[in-house]
Amino acid sequence: MFCDRTEAGEKLAEKLIKYKANKETIILALPRGGVPVAFEVAKKLKIPIDLIIVRKLPIPDNPEAGIGALSETGEIVWQPQKESYPKDVIEEILIEQKKEIERRTKILRKGRDLPKLKNKIVILIDDGLAMGSTMMAALKTAKKEGAKKVVVAVPVAGKDVLERIKKEADEVVCLEVPLFFQAVAQVYENWYDLDDQEVLKIMKKIYVQ
Secondary structure: OEOOHHHHHHHHHHHOHHHOOOOOEEEEEOOOOHHHHHHHHHHHHOOOEEEOOEEEEEEOOEEEEEEEEEEOOOOEEEOHHHHHOOHHHHHHHHHHHHHHHHHHHHHHOOOOOOOOOOOOEEEEEOOOEOOOHHHHHHHHHHHHOOOOEEEEEEEEEOHHHHHHHHHHOOEEEEEEOOOOOOOHHHHEOOOOOOOHHHHHHHHOOOOOO
16 A cells, blocks of 8 residues: 555645644654654654654563553553563563663653643654554653644554544544554555664654754
């Protein structure tokens, strides 16, 4: 459906055009995959962009899956799978991901605090929603920080996850909801995991408020 994240961002920007040059609006990208998508939206809409650091809480025996997500402000979203693991294992997962959040904040956001979101329209962007935990954690953080409106914008999502997000967000923009959805990667011809250096390269190109 999309050649790559750049094309997905360009198409997403078309659906968000009403926010163009809106001085009350800020885009927050979920790194790493959300950054190239968000960059194209910010470029088209001419509004500030920054990063919000959230982490999946990976299952020890299956890192690709997760029991929830943690945001940089401490907001936690749990999945039902959490109940299958003992408290000491969960605590270890949380400690590990808190360290990773600190590392990413230092490296990717140069140690800066999360931008002021009070009374802002916040557009949260990722390259897609699978389980939706990280986006939900980001959404909770934006609300906690006083955003007056939270918009979730993604190129693709599963139907069930999208419905859960719609209950929490003020507005949701999603380009594709595949009938048979297994992974975000399935809608991209060119898909790969970004590293820190690629994120930093993109961030150098844009105005960060």
